[in-house]
Amino acid sequence: MVYLMKYMLLSTSLLLVAAPVLAAADAYTLTIENHAFVPKEIKVPAGQKLRLLVVNKDATPAEFESKPLAREKIIAGKSSATILIGPLKPGRYPFVEEYHEKDAAAQGVIVAE
């Protein structure tokens, strides 16, 4: 039992530390300011792995959610988070800031072409 826990701790820590070597995809930045996305539309190449850096400039946490992309992530206030997506088929992939999802400003789209 203790052995299992030590193994879990070790493997999780190794993954956390070693994974920087694994990811090397294109990066795009999305900013959340006053519960609104900037920019509202991001054009990306289809068929490639992508990194989306979401920067939350608000003091309150935000939740990036996109059902078409099958991604959701809470980003604490005044911090940023990386979301890995792709490869995407060509098309439009809308996303929302879930805590203010009804606001028009809190919606955006990723266009893959």
Added chain:
Amino acid sequence: MFGAALIVFRESLEAALIIGVMAAATRGVAWRGRWIVAGLLAGLVGSAVVASSMAAISNLASGVGQEIFNAGILTLAVCMLAWHNIWMAQHGREMAARARDTAQAIQQGSREGSVILLVVGLAVVREGSETVLFLYGLAAGSTEGLHATLVGALAGVGAGALVGGLLYLGLLRIPLRWFFSVTAVLVLLLAASMASQVARNLVQADLIPSLGAPVWDSSAWLSQSSPMGTLLHGLVGYDAQPAGAQLLFYLLALLVIGGAMLWVGRRQPATDLRRR
């Protein structure tokens, strides 16, 4: 205040369902009440720690530290639940028969105790850390401020605990001859749903392929944010839009753990006869 209550209710419901099932499944284990409370307290402390280091965790592993961390603690919880079920399959009847023997009871209690502590603690850390962050932001941004948010949060936790308690009491009403079989199935389903969450986190961390995302979309029939959907999600792992990898992990967990339980359990009748 109402916003805080609702969110906290949903998060604490998930943890409360797990705790309710575990409390029922470990019926007969010595001192299990204390282990559950210990798990709760450890989980609360853990939530505060994880919430405050969320930014640091997130940035590990080139930005997907959060997903890997979640996958790690979920996998540990799955192993704990699997161990509990397999152990119960082997010793369940023995345990009920030997409950009179105090020394044996205490020994079984401390072995199971660490399982209870970990499962409860991990469930609370998972739900609690997200909730802490959310509440912090809500309190900071809300016009009503910290006080109203805290009151709302307490109401939410209370409601979640109530549902968990009702589940526990409801389970206790099951006749003894079916009781451990039912709780074994519930724990197995919990383990499988956690396994599916491990898959979800690994897919989001881009460590495994999604194998079709989503495989189906049943949110028109039963939305995951509806009360029934939340309940089914917590107990059985219902997901309105699951990825293929999630279904795969779910099935694998059922087969592997269920198989181990059956294999270990079939050796029992001979053992019982010998002890007579």
